[in-house]
Amino acid sequence: MKKQFLALAGLVVAALALSGCGASQQNGQNAQGGQSGNAQLVVDTAFDLTTLDPGRMNEPTGTIILRGVYETALRFKSSDAGSIEGNLADYELSPDNKVLTLTVRKGPTFADGKPVTVDDMVFSYQRLIGLKGNPANNLAGVTVEKVSDTQLTLTSAEPMPELAVTMANPSLGIMEKSVAEEHGATTDAATDKAEGYLNTASVGSGPYTIEKADIASQVTLVANPKYWGEKPGYSRIVIRNVAAATQLINIKAGTANIVTGLSSEQATGLPKTVTTKTSPSNQMLYVLMNQNPQISKWTSNPDFVKAVREGIDYKALLDIAGPGSVRAAGVIAPMIPGALKDGDAPKTDVAAAKKALAASGYAGEEIKFNVANDMTVRGVSLLTIAESIQDQLKKVGINFVLDPAPTTTALGPYRAGEQAAALWYVQPSQPHNFEALQYLPGQQMGKRAGWPAGADPTIETLGEKIRNSSAEDALPLFTDFQEQLNDHGPFVTLLLPPTTIVTTSDVAGLVMTPTGEFDITQLHKK
Numbered sequence: 001m002k003k004q005f006l007a008l009a010g011l012v013v014a015a016l017a018l019s020g021c022g023a024s025q026q027n028g029q030n031a032q033g034g035q036s037g038n039a040q041l042v043v044d045t046a047f048d049l050t051t052l053d054p055g056r057m058n059e060p061t062g063t064i065i066l067r068g069v070y071e072t073a074l075r076f077k078s079s080d081a082g083s084i085e086g087n088l089a090d091y092e093l094s095p096d097n098k099v100l101t102l103t104v105r106k107g108p109t110f111a112d113g114k115p116v117t118v119d120d121m122v123f124s125y126q127r128l129i130g131l132k133g134n135p136a137n138n139l140a141g142v143t144v145e146k147v148s149d150t151q152l153t154l155t156s157a158e159p160m161p162e163l164a165v166t167m168a169n170p171s172l173g174i175m176e177k178s179v180a181e182e183h184g185a186t187t188d189a190a191t192d193k194a195e196g197y198l199n200t201a202s203v204g205s206g207p208y209t210i211e212k213a214d215i216a217s218q219v220t221l222v223a224n225p226k227y228w229g230e231k232p233g234y235s236r237i238v239i240r241n242v243a244a245a246t247q248l249i250n251i252k253a254g255t256a257n258i259v260t261g262l263s264s265e266q267a268t269g270l271p272k273t274v275t276t277k278t279s280p281s282n283q284m285l286y287v288l289m290n291q292n293p294q295i296s297k298w299t300s301n302p303d304f305v306k307a308v309r310e311g312i313d314y315k316a317l318l319d320i321a322g323p324g325s326v327r328a329a330g331v332i333a334p335m336i337p338g339a340l341k342d343g344d345a346p347k348t349d350v351a352a353a354k355k356a357l358a359a360s361g362y363a364g365e366e367i368k369f370n371v372a373n374d375m376t377v378r379g380v381s382l383l384t385i386a387e388s389i390q391d392q393l394k395k396v397g398i399n400f401v402l403d404p405a406p407t408t409t410a411l412g413p414y415r416a417g418e419q420a421a422a423l424w425y426v427q428p429s430q431p432h433n434f435e436a437l438q439y440l441p442g443q444q445m446g447k448r449a450g451w452p453a454g455a456d457p458t459i460e461t462l463g464e465k466i467r468n469s470s471a472e473d474a475l476p477l478f479t480d481f482q483e484q485l486n487d488h489g490p491f492v493t494l495l496l497p498p499t500t501i502v503t504t505s506d507v508a509g510l511v512m513t514p515t516g517e518f519d520i521t522q523l524h525k526k
Contacts, residue, residue, distance in 0.1 A: 006265055024190070038523040040236040041507070044256040046376045047241035048407055049215045053198040054173040055127050058134040058426055060283070064169050065219055065239060067234075067513075068520040070173025070204035073102050073121060074164060079512050084164055088116050088205070089173060091167070094177040097159040100167070103151050110176040112203045122146050123177040123187070125154065130187035134415060135171035137444045138429065161471050162432040169429055169515075174418050179203045207232035207521055208321050216408070217241050221520075233509060233524025235426045244379045257504045260518075263379030264324045267500045274502050281499040282333040282516040283377050283427045285385060287312070287492040290448030296420035298367055300450070303360035304398075304490060308421075309346050311396035312354035317495055320388055321380045324498030330482030331436050331493060336480035338433040346486050353396045366401045370414070370422035373404035377419055377425045378497035383492070384424045401520065417450045431514035432471075433478050437463050439485060459484045 047073065049061040054070050057063070067277045070429040074091055077083035089102040125144040129136055142163075143155045154163065166172070175185070180203050184193030202210040207229065208221035221237045242259075248266050250256035251274055267276045289299040289308060298304045329345035332338050371386035374473050383404060400421060413419050426445070430436050438444040440463045442453025453460070459481065466477045485491060501518065502509060509522040 002049055011502065016353050039234045040238065041258070041523060041525075042241040042250075042256045043237065043239045044247045044250055044259045045239065045260040046244065047216070048375060049219075049241075050408060050411060051195060051199060052210065052213055052215060052393060053195045054124075054135075054175065054203075054204075055131045055169050055192075056133040056135065056195060057171050058429060061239075063429075063515065064517045064520055066170040066173055066204075066223070067206075067220055067517075068208040069202045069206045069210060070170060071108070071116075071206050072170065072177060073170050073174065074167040076514055077166050079514060081203065083514075084168060088360060089121070091164060093161075093164050093180060097161040097163070098156050100154045100160075101147070101151060102154070102167075107228055108205055109226060110179075110203065111209050111224050111226055112176070112179070114178075115228050116174060116177065117177075117342060118146050118152050119148060120177045121174055122152050123180070123185075124174045125172065126173075126179075126187040127185060127192070129173065131189045131192060133189075134444075135169070135429070137353050137438065138169055138171060139167050146354045158467055162430060162434045166430050166434055167514060171429070173204055176203045176205075177499045184294070198219070198374050209235065211236070212378070225523070232521070237520065237523075244376055247289045247410075251502050251504070257507050258518075259502050260500075261379050261425065262377055262500050262502060263356045264322045264347070264498050264500050266379055267502055268500065274504055276500065278498050278500045280324065280326050280429060282329045282335060283425050283496040284331070284333060284496050285317075285377065285380075285382070285423065286328065286331075287389065287494065288414075288422045288449050289490045289492070290417065290420045290450040291452075291490045292417065295418065295450055296367060298360070298362055298365065299420050299490075301362070303356045304362055305355035305488075305492075307353045307362075307396060307398065308393065309353075309443075309486075310349045310356065311393050311398065312492065312494070313348050313392045314494065315347070316392065317388060321495055321497045324500070325380075325496075326496050328493035328496055331439050331485060331491060332478060332482060333428060333496065335431050336428065336431065338436070338475050338482075340479065340482050340486075344479075344483070344486075350396060356395050362398070364397065364399050366399050368403040368420050370403045370405070370419045371411055372393035372407040372410045372424075375407050375425075378499055380497040382425070383424055402516045414448060417448050423488050427516055429515065433474070434466070435470075436478065436481065437467060439489065439503060445491070451490050456488070459489070 022224045047061050048059045051057050066164045073089040075087040088108050089104045104118050129139050146152050183197040186192045200213050207227045209224050211220045211222040213219040219239045223232045223235050244261040247259040247261050251259045264278050289305045291300045293300045327342050327345050329340035371382050373383045375382045440446050441451040441455040466474045506526050508526045509524045510518050511522050513519050
């Protein structure tokens, strides 16, 4: 087994083993790997869920849910990103970091008892690529081929030292080909009709299956009686879309066992019957400024972008986010190798902002400022942050007009690169710094900002150099890369709210993954 990717693995998120006192939903006896009885777990969180189709899913809530339903070829053994190991398959990464060979293990089965095969893996990966959805970027430029009845290869024309780590992403979960095809799944976006079915049912090999799902309100998972591995810790897990204020009420009352949306301030003063753990998250809030002049004459103006960047009061935003929040100095989260230090972050300078605004020629025209008004990130309301930014920029002379909309409405135009200015958050789907290259012109994040390939040859040349470097040699290059983005890129990085998770006493096994969510498959009742 090759270990070239290990240099990427500097991200270590401390394992959270939480305990306290509280009420469970039903009586049941359980220890890790033991009997789950009738134990039920209730998780309250703020949904950012748009689909439960693994080939289309790329949001944190979906990541938590699908990790329990669809298994991946490789997985993380612990919260350390360097702990990647075989799961459904063993693997070998070629010395040039271009070919990943997977050898399917004997033993893993789907929920109907049929074995996981090479054909299932090839189909799952080719479908993800063919759908051209949000998670397809994980395998951008990768060709998937069956080698034999036990092996397949994933080949990239360019070096991908992060490819082994990428394979642990739940969007690369393996589905049973025959059942998926029966319900309309294909490898072509134009003909695939399976999403409706996959939003309410599952065709994976995980310890849980989907019993019932409404992606706007609640998803219920039940233990897979034919799971090939250790018996799951709960007979049923209910994940509910609940506002932070109600989460606070529910955890106090014991009607929820885990809540994930409280701010650090809301979590203070909780009774001793629960346990609270707060740590820095990897969910970064940022402002997008569209570089397409047809979308906005002003957000595509470099002097106007400079005025926005220097006119925002970053300290005030940190105060709103509360204790434990940290500044996002660049596009790489602080816990990932290559991140900029706090002192390297753009500074608030109102005088310089006004000067840049005057140079832009802007004269107070209204500019829509999009925000998902129902979205909270670790208890921090995006709408509240957007309102503060709007007020701050008024002092500079910028007339942002809030255009709030529900997440499900706002996500489409955002991903299509149709929003002039917007407040969003992003969470690394993979715990490695190479993912930051998605902020280049023409790449996934660049496209969302209307920043086409060829728009900035200097930073694109640097990106190409990084892509062809080893993980170790790329580290210093990421500093220059982020500094260039901060200087003239279309993204204004703001902050990372703290992760605050509160549990009742009977919950055990709460461990964070290297991508910043807890692993639902490890949860069990004490």
